[in-house]
Amino acid sequence: MSDFIQSLSVSASGLKAQAARLRHVSENIANADTPGYRRKSVPFEATFNATGDVAQVRTGRVKLDQSDLEKIYDPSHPLADQDGHYDGSNVDLIVEIADAREAQRSYEANLKMFDQARQMSSSLMDLLRR
Template sequence: MSDFSKSLAVSASGLRAQATRLRHVSENISNADTPGYRRKTVPFETAKGDDGDMVRTGHVRLDRTQLARIYDPSHPMADASGNYEGSNVDLMIEIADAREAQRSYEANLKMFDQTRQMSSGLMDLLRK
């Protein structure tokens, strides 16, 4: 397989991994106010392939930090003391993760586009 194909495959694996990460970050943000919701995290792993080292996502993990205790006696999930468990999603962390994933996605997209342009330029040179 050519170096161009390998480069495209590596950047495509990065695009898929960051897209998965963005999907889980958006799920976390949308469920920030859901009682009992635990934040999801996605680890990245190295995958050996024909095209070299690729990146892939591992199994989704639930953040095991303690859930927030919220006092609201009128809430249907409140216990006898008037408390219920909220989520452990911190919006500032999720926004930072989303920004990092977006920038990583854009970097992989730029690499994909640069490789495509180089390949196209090489084909133009070979035709002359």
């Protein structure tokens, strides 16, 4: 039964990690037009148990994309410098949509794995009752 619990734990940690990823993607999309906003990304890290097996997936520290910010020309903008330029954001909506789709599919895969482990556990209990 320990293997069932471990598989449920691994898939639950994957669900949590992908939910955090989707949260940051939606934050990036919401701030795509915010001047000076830097894209956020969240790395995943594997945690190991005492036997050296992968126990769970967790999110690491949020990282800010250090690529150059877009220079926008608008002399009437309050943040514009003497040349009429200000820093936009470095969020690329195409990249964010691709990240959101990948996170969604990974979330669905983890959910399917969780459901399969639950069904196998339930079937085992039914067999043991007979």
